[in-house]
Amino acid sequence: MDTKPAPFVPPAPKPRTQPPSTLEMMRIVYRNPLELWGEHTYNEPWISVTGIGGPLVIANDPGLIRHVLIDNAKNYKMATVRQLILRPILRDGLLTAEGEVWKRSRKAMAPMFTPRHIFGFAEPMLKRTLEFVARYKAGGTSDIAHDMTLLTYDILAETLFSGEIAGEPGSFAKEIDRLFETMGRVDPLDLLRAPEWLPRFTRIRGRKTMAYFRDIVANTVKLREERLKRDPDRVPQDFLTLLLKAEGPDGLTRAEVEDNIITFIGAGHETTARALGWTIYCLAEAPWERDKVEREIDAVLASEPDPTKWLDAMPLTRAAFEEALRLYPPAPSINREPIEPETWNGLYIPKYAAVLVMPWVVHRHRKLWDRPDAFMPERFHPENRDQIDRFQYLPFGAGPRVCIGASFAMQEAIIALAILLSRFRFDVTAETRPWPVQKLTTQPQGGLPMQVSSRC
Template sequence: MDMPVRPFRPPAPIPHAEPLGFASFLKTASRNPIEIWGTRAFKEPYIRGTWLGVPNIVVNDPKGVRHCLVENAANYVMQPLRQRILRPLLRDGLLTAEGALWRRTRKAIAPVFTPRNIAGFTETMQARSQAFAERISGRVGETVDGSHEMTLLTFDILQATLFTDDIAGDGETFATSTRAFLGSMGRVDPLDLLDAPAFLPRLRRLKGRRSMAYFRRLIAETIERRRAEIERGPDGAPNDLLSLLIKADGLSADEIEDNIITFIGAGHETTARSLAWTLYLLSQAPAERAAVEAELDSVLPTLSHPSEWVDRLVYTRAVFEEALRLYPPAPSLNRTALAPDRAGDVEITAGATVLVMPWLIHRHEMLWDRPDHFIPSRFLPGNRETIDRYQYLPFGVGPRVCIGASFALQEGVIALASLLKHLRFDYAGNGPPEVVQRITVQPLGGLPLRVARR
């Protein structure tokens, strides 16, 4: 009699049993924010605490999430700590802008992400993914850094779809600079946690200045080139994200630059990390990988166009969605309350910090069966419908939900199918990868994967 296959339990920081002291909390949060959480955070619907005299409320209850981020979203603005970390990178980009600027920017960008436009990107996504798969197949038997390689792939897809192959610079330099840029600039500094004045230098970010300068030069050159094309006439430039931003009413030159950096620096980074984690998870779960390969072998030949892949490759999509659950691209969605409010039985005072943490909610014992295990079947038809909309938040929720969510999901499925159609990626590390939060949830030091044919 065959024994049932036990699901794989992927690596993650172990929750601590007792609350951290002040010094320990400061050290841990600065090194790896997702390590601060104790066992209560994965068991209880709400947790109250204080930091520097400010009330902090962790909201894990889906009804509370819906109330704070959807029903009463106008009462909650971006948390100052989040802004202190992200604004030095993204300035007035869509992720960090608020109020009228955010509304104006979102309106300008929205036409790119209509369902029709997103479906129109599928052929380009498939062509670039297939070309990448063919290139990496020349490295069969070698070990590659999956994080780095997926950054190369998603950058290629991003510049082909949203920027019509018109981003200055080359992919390899871009990938290296992205890692340095987000790895240093996106880290929590102890001074941020202590609410120190902005004029005090954050030493951990100083080494990111060179990569920041690279990004700014690259974007300035890209914008200058596209402006010249637009000025040559209506047929001189494609109507892509870059052109829409340049033509948008009310966006300054700096704001255009900030939004392009947001998309190429952070927008593609989330999908790259998710793809790398998916390849790792499959390498540790032979039965799940076999199921994906069987689906690709049987279903892909019956599909006439890549626009069908997301809906028809149900197991491949479920695997990607489960990777997004275990390693959410945006692990925290934190807000500050403008006025008193109530979530469930919890009073929220004006000025309180409300912490909605996909990292916690996605692994919460109250919400998931075996939450720490890799079980893609939870996202298959028949199971997917039982998941509350507000317990699965890989792209956020409410007015500030990620504008590129459908783009990213489509890109992820197409890229995975193209890569796994003829290739396998086996984890080649000496031990489990260490999971850290920078801006995204990523493997510290990269993700060594050995390329093989199947």
């Protein structure tokens, strides 16, 4: 009799059984916030406490999440702690802007992320991925986490910037890691909601890296402006051109243009890179799932040359990617703060409370998922998708501030996985011991060293 293999349970912090002391909590939050949460956090619909920074509400119930992110979104602004961390990096980029500034940016970018435009990116995504995988021809061991950063950078550069980003990809990947290691950490002063003018010593080391990215942006804009002046009729109508054309008295300021460029260069590719790395790792640890995905990819590539069709034609590949997004959400925390106090189903939410909607916790909640810590792509197979509430699965957020690039990322991921897994097999080694760490995104500490071999 055939026996189904036990699902693979990938590495994750074990929920705490005892609350940490204040000093210990601050150390954990700086080192890795994913290690902070106790068992009750993964079992209750919500938790309301008073922490060192004031009132704290952890929202796990899908109805409460919907209320905060959609039904009463007008009463919730970006949380103070989140802004203290992100604004020094992104300033008035789309992820951190609020009010009229956010509306201007969202309106300016929306045309670039329509289905028509995203389908138009499929061929450049395919082209860059095919060029990228040539590095694996000799086989051997490679850090897949680092590689996916390079690949998604290549794709971003080709699609949104027509290959015209100033800077060298290898240096870019190194500096991204350094940026998230320094500027991307929660500083104890952030938890205390200390004023912005107080220096965050944990981020002083990141100033040089931040200057590096600002230089990339300035040089990228300069290159495109020179091209617009020199030959306006032949300038690509891409994301960069769209932003520059949106600049003006009734549109974006130059500072907002640059902030949005750095948002997409620095953060827009990083989330997909991390999700791809975790997907490849989970499939390597669950070869029975990998076999299904490889068979599906091989069949589709043999019969369907159009990459715009692959997302719909590869439900098993998509399911594996979505399950990796569940276990390792690129953005593990969504932070809001009520403008006015309110009550929802008996839960009082005071003004200035830190309201945390944490995909890391919601995606592993004991009352929302069967075997929540296991890698089980069948959750997302077409016949099972209707069982998942819209607000228990939030890899791209929800509501007015849902990720504008979600469809872009899904298409990019499936095209990349199709090419990578059709040509090569990725296996874990004795050195493959990743540990999820929250540094803005959910990153594998120690990288993802894996053995690469040809399938051809």
